[in-house]
Structure formats: structure tokens, C-alpha cells
Amino acid sequence: MTSPMPTQAAETMITMAQVEKWYGSFQALHDINMTVRSGERIVLCGPSGSGKSTLIRCINHLETYQKGEIRVGGIVLSDQAKTIDAIRREVGMVFQQFNLFPHLTVLQNCMLAPMKAIGVGRAEAEERARGLLERVKILEQADKYPVQLSGGQQQRVAIARALCMRPKVMLFDEPTSALDPEMVKEVLDTMIALADEGMTMICVTHEMGFARQVADRVIFMASGAIVEEAAPAEFFTNPRHERTRKFLGEILRK
Numbered sequence: 001m002t003s004p005m006p007t008q009a010a011e012t013m014i015t016m017a018q019v020e021k022w023y024g025s026f027q028a029l030h031d032i033n034m035t036v037r038s039g040e041r042i043v044l045c046g047p048s049g050s051g052k053s054t055l056i057r058c059i060n061h062l063e064t065y066q067k068g069e070i071r072v073g074g075i076v077l078s079d080q081a082k083t084i085d086a087i088r089r090e091v092g093m094v095f096q097q098f099n100l101f102p103h104l105t106v107l108q109n110c111m112l113a114p115m116k117a118i119g120v121g122r123a124e125a126e127e128r129a130r131g132l133l134e135r136v137k138i139l140e141q142a143d144k145y146p147v148q149l150s151g152g153q154q155q156r157v158a159i160a161r162a163l164c165m166r167p168k169v170m171l172f173d174e175p176t177s178a179l180d181p182e183m184v185k186e187v188l189d190t191m192i193a194l195a196d197e198g199m200t201m202i203c204v205t206h207e208m209g210f211a212r213q214v215a216d217r218v219i220f221m222a223s224g225a226i227v228e229e230a231a232p233a234e235f236f237t238n239p240r241h242e243r244t245r246k247f248l249g250e251i252l253r254k
């Protein structure tokens with residue numbers, strides 16, 4: 001990595017303080033405390049069902065939380081519609097299943113959100129979209145429909161689409177886990193390029209090579225709680241918690 005490790009002085013982008021989240025009577029998040037600085041790259045890992053998706057979905061308000069406080073770029077997340085709109089501008093999200101609109105072309109998929117959500121004019125939306133499609137190296141597919149693209153290409157379009165909103169933060173929820181192995185690298189390369197440009201990122205991923213190469217910090221969750229967090233060098237060579245060691249052992253066996 002060429003970009004420097006963010007310093008303590010860097011602006012705080014996200015804070016989660018004593019956050020708790022229930023689905024009915026099931027508590028999915030327990031006392032989550034987390035601070036993410038501007039430009040920081042976080043990899044969030046942990047066993048299935050440990051609450052990783054729930055945590056990042058709370059950050060862009062796809063899920064509500066019942067206790068504690070989440071702040072993104074100074075905005076306190078609440079249920080007010082204007083807050084939700086503001087958060088969706090600040091935070092881009094890329095999902096495992098791409099979630100592209102099948103009836104729209106690649107270009108139209110990218111132009112839609114800035115035009116509908118934040119009133120960007122058609123010409124500017126197209127300029128943004130073309131620029132970002134070029135950045136993720138897929139501009140030549142601009143007039144195709146999602147079904148005409150490979151999984152890796154669709155995921156790169158999904159990344160470009162999220163970037164069209166010019167978010168301050170990008171969240172990735174297992175962006176490579178639905179891809180064939182040969183497609184994984186092209187999506188990871190796109191994410192690495194974004195990290196190199198200083199984008200604040202939280203990535204839920206089991207790609208530990210990506211974590212080693214890109215992350216400033218790896219956060220390990222189990223049973224809805226943060227169990228351990230450390231810089232990758234420390235996390236992978238000297239995991240402190242038994243559950244982390246077990247998780248890393250299972251990943252290595254796979």
C-alpha cells in the first residue's frame with residue numbers, strides 16, 4: 001500500500017457508541033463501540049451470523065437500532081426522513097448480489113441514483129457515470145444490460161453506481177462471495193484502487209489476502225459483539241482471543 005496510515009488527528013467519519021440492535025426478541029448487536037477515521041480501511045470478519053451485515057446495514061440506515069448512537073460525518077442517525085436521505089448521500093453500499101436494475105443499461109443504472117435521490121441533472125449524471133465506469137474499467141459495456149455481463153463486471157458496475165453519489169464512505173458486504181474465483185481478483189483490484197485513493201471503507205469479507213494488503217484495522221465479530229480488533233500484522237500473527245484463533249484456523253483450512 002502506498003497511502004499512509006491515517007493518524008489520530010484524521011477527522012472522525014463514523015462513530016458507533018453502545019449500539020444495540022434487536023430483531024424482535026433476538027439481540028443481533030451487543031454494545032458496539034467503534035470509531036472510523038476519514039480514509040481508514042476496515043475489514044470486518046467473523047463467523048456466519050455474527051452480526052457483520054447487521055452492523056454495516058445500521059451504518060447506512062438499512063436497519064434501525066434500538067440503543068446507543070451512530071454518527072456518520074457528524075449526522076446522528078435517527079428515523080427522520082431527512083436524516084435517512086442525508087446518510088444515503090454520505091454512504092455508498094455494495095452488496096453480495098450486485099442489486100443492479102435488470103431493465104436498465106449499465107449507464108442508466110449508474111445515472112439513476114444521483115438523478116432521483118439528489119436531483120443531479122441528466123448531463124452531469126451521465127458525465128459522473130461515464131467517468132466512474134471508466135475508473136472501474138468497464139466503460140465499453142455502458143450500453144449493455146446487467147444480464148449481458150459477467151458477475152465480476154456486474155459487481156464493478158455496482159461499485160461505480162455507488163460512487164456516482166460521491167459518498168464519503170463505502171460499505172462492502174461480501175462483494176466477492178457470489179463470484180466465480182476467476183472474477184474475484186478483478187473486483188478486489190477495483191477495491192484496492194479505491195483504498196489507494198483514500199476512500200473510507202468498511203468491508204465485510206472473508207478475503208484475508210485483501211485484509212492483509214489493504215486494511216488499516218481488522219475487526220473480528222462473534223455473537224453480535226466486537227471480540228478483537230488490531231492492525232492486520234498483529235491480527236494475523238498474534239490473535240489474542242481464542243474465538244479469533246479458531247476462526248482464522250477454519251479460514252486457513254478452507
Ligand SMILES: Nc1ncnc2c1ncn2[C@@H]1O[C@H](COP(=O)(O)OP(=O)(O)OP(=O)(O)O)[C@@H](O)[C@H]1O
Pocket residue numbers: 023026028046047048049050051052053054055
Ligand atoms: N431480518 C432479520 N430478522 C431476524 N433475524 C435476523 C435478520 N437479519 C439477520 N438476523 C439474524 O441476526 C444475526 C446476525 O445476522 P447477520 O446477517 O448480521 O450476520 P453475518 O455475520 O453478516 O452473517 P453471514 O456471514 O452469514 O452473512 C443472525 O443470527 C441472523 O439470523
